[in-house]
Amino acid sequence: MAVLQVENIYKRFGRTEVLKGIDFSLEKGEVLVIIGASGSGKTTLMRCLNFLEKPDVGRIMVDDKVLFDTEAAETLKESEIREKRLHFGLVFQDFNLFPQYSVLKNITLAPTLLKKGTAQEIEANAKRLLEQVGLLNKMSAYPCELSGGQKQRVAIARALALNPEILCFDEPTSALDPELTGEVLKVIKELKDTGSTMIVVTHEMEFARNVADKVVFMADGVIEEMGTPEEVFGNPQSPKTQAFLRKAHEGF
Amino acid sequence: MVTLKLFGLTLLFSLPLGLLISFGSMSKFKPVKYLFKFLVWVVRGTPLMLQLILFYFGPGLLVNMLEGAGVNNLLTDMMRALNQADSLIIAVIAFVINYACYFSEIYRGGIEGIPVGQYEAGYVLGMTKTQIFFKVVLMQVVKRIVPPMSNEIITLVKDTSLARTITVYEVIWAAQDFVRNDGILWPLFYTGAFYLLFSGLLTLIFGFIEKKLDYYRG
Numbered sequence: 001m002a003v004l005q006v007e008n009i010y011k012r013f014g015r016t017e018v019l020k021g022i023d024f025s026l027e028k029g030e031v032l033v034i035i036g037a038s039g040s041g042k043t044t045l046m047r048c049l050n051f052l053e054k055p056d057v058g059r060i061m062v063d064d065k066v067l068f069d070t071e072a073a074e075t076l077k078e079s080e081i082r083e084k085r086l087h088f089g090l091v092f093q094d095f096n097l098f099p100q101y102s103v104l105k106n107i108t109l110a111p112t113l114l115k116k117g118t119a120q121e122i123e124a125n126a127k128r129l130l131e132q133v134g135l136l137n138k139m140s141a142y143p144c145e146l147s148g149g150q151k152q153r154v155a156i157a158r159a160l161a162l163n164p165e166i167l168c169f170d171e172p173t174s175a176l177d178p179e180l181t182g183e184v185l186k187v188i189k190e191l192k193d194t195g196s197t198m199i200v201v202t203h204e205m206e207f208a209r210n211v212a213d214k215v216v217f218m219a220d221g222v223i224e225e226m227g228t229p230e231e232v233f234g235n236p237q238s239p240k241t242q243a244f245l246r247k248a249h250e251g252f
Numbered sequence: 253m254v255t256l257k258l259f260g261l262t263l264l265f266s267l268p269l270g271l272l273i274s275f276g277s278m279s280k281f282k283p284v285k286y287l288f289k290f291l292v293w294v295v296r297g298t299p300l301m302l303q304l305i306l307f308y309f310g311p312g313l314l315v316n317m318l319e320g321a322g323v324n325n326l327l328t329d330m331m332r333a334l335n336q337a338d339s340l341i342i343a344v345i346a347f348v349i350n351y352a353c354y355f356s357e358i359y360r361g362g363i364e365g366i367p368v369g370q371y372e373a374g375y376v377l378g379m380t381k382t383q384i385f386f387k388v389v390l391m392q393v394v395k396r397i398v399p400p401m402s403n404e405i406i407t408l409v410k411d412t413s414l415a416r417t418i419t420v421y422e423v424i425w426a427a428q429d430f431v432r433n434d435g436i437l438w439p440l441f442y443t444g445a446f447y448l449l450f451s452g453l454l455t456l457i458f459g460f461i462e463k464k465l466d467y468y469r470g
């Protein structure tokens with residue numbers, strides 16, 4: 001049974017059509033990697049899933065429950081959106097940690113406000129997550145004292161603290177120095193091994209190939225090609241995919 | 253002491269009022285937004301001394317006009333009360349409105365300077381708008397506005413001397429009484445020392461607050 005079903009998503013900003021009918025589904029425990037050139041709509045799709053943008057047309061279902069449907073045409077109340085977006089977690093490109101709080105408080109803040117348990121439970125869980133991303137020793141540090149890679153690992157722990165069914169990553173390594181991307185990708189890979197369902201937008205082709213169960217190549221607001229990593233990377237069918245992958249291989 | 257009272261009361265009321273005005277001038281509802289922008293433009297665009305005089309003489313003139321026109325409603329009563337109010341109270345009202353408008357622009361700058369990512373991080377973590385404002389944004393705004401606020405508040409120390417134009421017996425006026433009555437000049441210079449000490453103390457306090465908030469960056 002698909003944990004996530006996305007049907008016919010359209011989104012435009014002014015005159016620019018960014019998403020032109022996106023359909024895909026995701027099984028529990030699967031990792032979907034979205035690749036594609038800048039401006040192809042990857043980030044917008046991710047933001048739609050997390051209710052940071054509202055699709056103009058389309059339907060989003062999680063566990064066969066309709067989260068969003070333009071056909072239903074009812075305007076969602078803020079509190080309803082808040083509840084629905086908790087099915088998803090989002091890790092941003094530029095971390096967006098809260099600078100005034102310690103690493104631990106960054107992770108415990110939302111669960112505390114949402115009353116997801118007693119203070120002890122929430123703190124114990126946060127420490128467990130920090131251990132998982134290898135940063136328990138940085139618990140009392142402030143974000144400004146961390147490297148980019150460490151910040152992103154804290155951001156991952158923060159998203160995990162709310163136990164989302166599907167964890168989304170929006171170019172999690174694009175703001176990092178090349179030597180720091182490894183530690184973040186390693187954490188994501190470990191999450192896959194523990195059975196997390198994830199959607200990852202990335203430009204790291206090697207990583208995409210290794211970690212993905214399913215690869216989506218997006219171009220000009222549509223899914224140009226979708227398949228297993230072997231299919232998409234090994235034997236791309238669409239000329240656009242071929243051109244994109246050739247460029248990605250050539251590098252600079 | 254009158255100067256301190258005027259200073260303290262102005263801060264007490266204008267700090268929260270400024271926040272309300274800043275919310276008004278950032279309102280998504282256009283008429284409210286432009287109403288507040290207009291208010292800020294008028295208040296910042298005219299001298300405080302003129303505003304003092306307006307609040308001091310305006311109510312009396314209005315009462316005459318309203319009574320002349322046979323109007324006797326809540327407005328007339330309010331103007332009557334203002335007309336009879338102590339000049340210090342009039343000064344506090346004028347100062348509060350004036351400073352609230354300046355503060356509102358500082359707040360607005362602070363609030364609008366917070367990266368949108370901070371709000372989005374709060375949203376995806378399921379926080380309400382109110383929680384995001386108080387738990388995520390506010391502390392960062394405070395850190396950003398301390399330097400411009402300290403500037404404005406030190407200006408207020410010296411602006412209190414303007415209240416003498418509407419017969420508030422503040423420190424310079426008190427010193428001038430010595431000049432007039434005793435023919436001695438030095439009490440006037442003592443007031444200079446008073447202002448220096450006062451603003452020096454404030455500088456120390458704000459320096460301390462800035463240092464306290466220095467534990468993080470961003």
